[in-house]
Amino acid sequence: MRLPALVLVLTATGLLGGCDLLGIESSSDTRARSDAEAKAVGSACRHAMRAIEDCYTLNPKADKSAVYTGWREMDEYMRENKLEGVAPSVPRPATAASKPKPPSEDLPDEEIIDDGKKPHKAAGHAAKPTH
Numbered sequence: 001m002r003l004p005a006l007v008l009v010l011t012a013t014g015l016l017g018g019c020d021l022l023g024i025e026s027s028s029d030t031r032a033r034s035d036a037e038a039k040a041v042g043s044a045c046r047h048a049m050r051a052i053e054d055c056y057t058l059n060p061k062a063d064k065s066a067v068y069t070g071w072r073e074m075d076e077y078m079r080e081n082k083l084e085g086v087a088p089s090v091p092r093p094a095t096a097a098s099k100p101k102p103p104s105e106d107l108p109d110e111e112i113i114d115d116g117k118k119p120h121k122a123a124g125h126a127a128k129p130t131h
Contacts, residue, residue, distance in 0.1 A: 038062040042070025046078065049085035058090075 025033075041062050045055035052071050056064055078085065 038066030039070030042067035043074035046074035048088040
């Protein structure tokens with residue numbers, strides 16, 4: 001009775017230990033890789049003379065704390081070694097202030113068109129005949 005249980009335990013241990021050989025990443029490996037990528041993004045943003053806010057806007061899926069860490073480390077490195085940044089070839093993202101505003105409801109109604117035909121409605125109000 002003990003022999004089949006021992007064989008089963010050893011087989012299960014061997015199979016579970018082989019998960020790394022199959023290329024299955026653990027959650028800690030995945031987290032470490034995404035943090036490293038976000039730090040690299042932050043470093044690249046600083047080297048490209050981008051503000052940290054622009055970096056967050058251009059990379060919304062990256063972890064902000066890791067992006068900031070990479071940005072700060074690159075900033076320290078560049079200051080220590082007196083390096084100049086490289087001008088980015090991609091334009092900065094548009095800010096909220098430069099986006100067109102939606103039309104306001106407080107604007108005056110459009111003029112009523114009187115072309116001798118059936119009266120037209122202007123902005124939801126019934127037109128009054130001028131005769």
